[in-house]
Amino acid sequence: MSPANLRVAQGNRLLAALPRVALERVLPDLELRPFEMRQVVQARRQPLSQVVFLLSGVASMISMGDAGQSVEVATIGREGIVGLPLFLGGTAAAIEVFIQVPGEGVCLPAVAFERHVAREPALLRTLLLYTQALLAQVAQCSACNQHHSIVQRCARWLLQTHDRVRGNEFPLTHEFLGLMLGVRRASITETAAALQERDLIRYRRGRITVLDRVGLEKVSCDCHRLISREFDRLLPPPRKTIRAR
Numbered sequence: 001m002s003p004a005n006l007r008v009a010q011g012n013r014l015l016a017a018l019p020r021v022a023l024e025r026v027l028p029d030l031e032l033r034p035f036e037m038r039q040v041v042q043a044r045r046q047p048l049s050q051v052v053f054l055l056s057g058v059a060s061m062i063s064m065g066d067a068g069q070s071v072e073v074a075t076i077g078r079e080g081i082v083g084l085p086l087f088l089g090g091t092a093a094a095i096e097v098f099i100q101v102p103g104e105g106v107c108l109p110a111v112a113f114e115r116h117v118a119r120e121p122a123l124l125r126t127l128l129l130y131t132q133a134l135l136a137q138v139a140q141c142s143a144c145n146q147h148h149s150i151v152q153r154c155a156r157w158l159l160q161t162h163d164r165v166r167g168n169e170f171p172l173t174h175e176f177l178g179l180m181l182g183v184r185r186a187s188i189t190e191t192a193a194a195l196q197e198r199d200l201i202r203y204r205r206g207r208i209t210v211l212d213r214v215g216l217e218k219v220s221c222d223c224h225r226l227i228s229r230e231f232d233r234l235l236p237p238p239r240k241t242i243r244a245r
Helices: 020-029 110-119 122-147 151-166 176-181 183-195 213-218 223-234
Strands: 030-034 040-042 049-054 060-065 068-074 096-101 103-109 169-171 202-204 209-210
Touching: 020 103, 020 110, 020 122, 020 209, 030 049, 049 110, 068 122, 068 151, 068 176, 103 110, 103 223, 110 122, 110 176, 122 151, 122 223, 151 176, 151 183, 151 209, 151 223, 183 202
Parallel strands: none
Antiparallel strands: 030 103, 040 096, 049 103, 060 068, 060 096, 169 209, 202 209
16 A cells, blocks of 8 residues: 555545545545455445545445345446445445456545544535435446346446446456346357447457447447436536646
């Protein structure tokens, strides 16, 4: 781990939304940390010791049943935070969050996080707006999983991931995508093949390359657009870059 500076911290949309003076007060408690694929960043039913503001990569919120079945209910990237139950007054989470695409984030210990939320009205308001946006994503993904085809859902998932990564390529296995969508491996194989045949993606050796973003948007349901619109409404992307001193 290493200390974060202003330029690094502004890589997260929530931190970048804060007034500079508020961000500078939070900054000394932030630690920069890399995250690996499949690394658990919010364990199910375990005490929460920190929150993570992602700077790159993608994390998945996974709903798990007692019989072992699981499905993704939302994704988190540089627009969000892992550990939201701490903000809502909890000490543990029912939802597991793990890294699906490697990246970096800045970590804030639970005690320091609670102190800053209590003292910084701007941070409090930003997290309230993010909570609303995340709930909208969870609700939309739930409806999507229930009513839309596997091809539509896969295209929506690929678009959400593409939004959060640098470049057009990211790691992905059939097993991982099946877990995200809650379907069998065979269904994922057929779906990936269908998207490849239309030259929308290239899938080789556990890596996806997005070849035609516009084409994927046409194949996807409206869920990706609705989720993105709600985030932009509640948390407009920052227009100004904060420069380090």
